[in-house]
Amino acid sequence: MTDQLELQSTELESLAERLDTAMSDADGLAADARAVFDAAVESLGALHKQGLTTIIRTLRADARGKELLFALVDDPTVRMLFAMHGLIRQPPEALARRVLDRIRPGLQGHGGDVELSHIDGSVAFVRLTGACNGCSMAAVTMRDSVESALTAGVPEITSVEVLPNEPAPAFIPLTSLRAPARGHDSGGSADQTAELTAAGWLRTLPVADVPVGTLRAVTAGAEDLVLVNAGGRLAAYVNACAHLGLPLDDAEVDADAGTLTCPWHGFCYDATTGECTSMPGAQLRSVPLRIVGADAWLRPGG
Template identity: 30%
Template sequence: MADRPEEIQGDAHWRTAGDRIQTLLEATSAGGSAARERAEQLVREVVELYGAGLSRIMAILDDPALVDRLAADDLVASLLLVHGLHPHDVRRRVADALDRVRPYLGSHGGDVHLLEVSGDTVRLRFAGSCTSCPSSAVTLELAVEDAIRAAAPEITSIEVVSAEADAAGVIPAESLLAKIHANGAGAAHWCQVPEFAELAAGEVGGFVVGGVPVLACRVGDQLYAYRDHCPACDGSLAGAVLHRGTATKDPVLRCPRCRSHFDVVHAGLGLDDAERNLQPIPLLVRDGVLSLAVPTEPMDTPA
């Protein structure tokens, strides 16, 4: 069920609270060092007060199911983490974070396995078509890495173990992402798009998010987002609709201009030409707010 508008606005408001507090603290510097010190002390007192209150709440609760519900709420979980009160260890939090992004990975025909959490390092292995999908590295950075950092801020290193021969060894995430950044495909920022949730099942909508034309569609309960660009005719997909595929039970998107067909459920695969695929854009719920990973650099037009 989609979040109610007031819930989305509330989550978005609190997500940026830290930035607003920092801005206010910086503004107090205009009153001199003494004013700044008093403001910082005030913030510390408030944080410690609410930390003490949260600690007592967690001590009073004796229902594991209720504790799990609190830990599953993004806002509450972030506060518990700040005060060192989160009931789950780092491995459990990382595993839960990966579970939340698995539907997105599944839309690319892939999966991710948690191999090990050692100190501040997480080791992962991708499976399925994620290992060869051209957007797999972007998925790693913008979906998997983002989810892990939010759930376990103490993690400072993510390593990807090759799914091929063991001789291939470990691929540091930073090395993989560096290649993507060099092609201008990995840099992105998250934009909140709660309006996407208003799409009805089977509906396709065009949006401009962060200056990037985006096509979003809903298949059942799942939302998918792609760059608004047909790789076959080099035109916009505005006016495209979903059709029932003949070779697959999943709906396909048909370009209204050149009539090319694409599998929106499986990473925008070109059904008429496997070399011409739509460009998927990660679309995830972050802290209760539906968000899109908008590239900060222009996306290259596929050949």
């Protein structure tokens, strides 16, 4: 199987090189000849795109066909062909992270940093740290830089919202938990509970209900979420696979590998980051998590 993949990769590189060479050679054609060449390439491309579009629409109309389509896109040759004709595009989350990676060195050079939380509609939600987080003129300038980069680099994004940084951990090491003192509420004091509730946090399950190597589906407000315990670390995500948005209730958690695998089509995620290991660019949407007493509190939409 490995030899077959290597052969396929070599053939793909050879075809790509031949195409690049032909396009480069065309630059040397006389104006009339170049016009004929461009017209032929444009017509051939339009014909291919129309045929591929019909194939994609037909496959999408059937459940089994949709599954086959996603399997086809995993093939590098098919993926390149679809991308050449603009029939697939990167998820906005992946594109946004790539944009932020480009401007990150500049932010870090001024003592700041940025993290993408999620994208909702046309709004990107980010968290700013260090010098980026504050009210100084420098901080405002860097926030404006982040917004300008995202709105210019990601067509789907038209505005950026800055989320508060505290508290906002997505992962909690369970080894840091301490058993509540006898006579105390395992969910925290009444004042602490009231403060968390006012800030939009919702109490879900006791941590003990999510043992190592398991996943539990919970509802917080109007959102369906999952709590995952991979290797003694608790994580929270929106209950939707980044592939087709199907629920992760029966996903397989591998505590040793630190992975979460969707039960529908086998998409595998790093339980620490939510990044898809089987399809780079796909990402689970993390949810802020806190442990108070012995309970897990989540902040949906945060």
